Amino acid sequence: MPHHLLTAHAxxxxxxxxxxxxQLLAHLGRKLEFTTHGATSTARIGDATAExxxxxxxxxxxxxSADExxxxxxEDVLGRHLESFGQRAGLVVTWVRTPTVDAEEPA
Structure with a gap:
């Protein structure tokens, strides 16, 4: 049965x-387990996914994520830490929400 996923990107x-x-992955990797495939690293934060x-x-x-x-x-965890690390360089994280997508429920 399909369920709705909320997505955002920056x-x-x-x-x-x-x-x-x-730097971001090393810092967050103390509490999260990231897997890396090519140029993309992914981790679970609760029931949500961070890439x-x-x-x-x-x-x-x-x-x-399935919920707000x-x-x-x-958004908070990734954005806040990246902005902190990139403060001297003036990095700003601006999230853009994308329309809800339907995903198949895992079997």
Whole structure:
């Protein structure tokens, strides 16, 4: 049976996306277990999913959750820490909510 997923993303322009991703994952990795495939690292925060993707001149953060509270938690955790690490460089995380998508319930 399909269920609704809430998603949000933030594209943070930086000349050092790999460095900021490494710092963010190392810091959060003390409490979260990230798996990395290619340029994307993923972790669960409660029932929500956090993704960090290294791009060319951009670090993309993505939050996915079945509920508003989970989405807000991922946005807060990823955004607050990245802005803290990138304060000197003036990094600003601006989340963009995307329309709800239907996903199949895991079997």
């Amino acid at each position: 594209d943070v322009a930086t000349d050092a996306p790999a460095r900021y991703a490494k 960090v993707t290294i791009g060319d001149g951009v670090l993309t953060l993505r939050a996915t 509270q989970g989405l807000a938690t991922v």
